[in-house]
Amino acid sequence: AQYTITYFPVQGRSEPIRLLLTDQGAQWKDEVVPIEDWMGGKSPLKKEAVFGQLPKFQDGDLTMYQSNAILRYLGRKYGLYGKNDKEAAVIDMVNDGLEDFRLKYVRLIFTEYDTGKDKYIADLPNQLGPFERILSKHPGGFVNGSQISYADYNLLHILHLHLKLAPGCLSEFPLLKAFVAKMEARPKLKSYLESDACKRRPAHPKDKQ
């Protein structure tokens, strides 16, 4: 395979990359790093990593880190970045909003789960509302209206994480609900989401929902 994704044995920040590549019909190799090897310093990967973190992405002689930079690289490569700079700017803005959302989720899961879960779920409408409004502003089903972009794969994964955490969280958000159904119905994504490889990967190391 032309691409390699190096990451821990979870979905985490590498899943939107897998969703994009799958939907674009691209193959990749998963290099899975057991967390104990990484933390125990047994693997040289942490020292080699530019920011000491994963995911790491390789495309031939390109080696890069930073999950959102990887998504933008693939967005340019597969024409998933709008049709001009203005559309690209809105797509980047939405993905930055998704990054803020993901960071809140990661903080909940890793540091505040037992004490903060109920409050986090109660506040979800405030986190989801902006993305419902974005879809209503750009009719066509995707973040950038009728043309799919790299941010859509990040949105899908973040919505999947939250549907696991709070199954009814999209009941007040018809456009987000329709977005998930539309993305899941895309043939390549559908078969990936039903695959063992996908099902076997927990959402994150603590996979408590």
Ligand SMILES: N[C@@H](CCC(=O)N[C@@H](CS(=O)(=O)O)C(=O)NCC(=O)O)C(=O)O
């Ligand atoms: N901004 C980076 C963050 C990467 C990051 O925080 N990686 C974590 C794992 S996760 O947050 O993606 O789950 C990591 O490598 N942690 C191990 C370490 O920091 O040694 C990105 O988007 O790739």
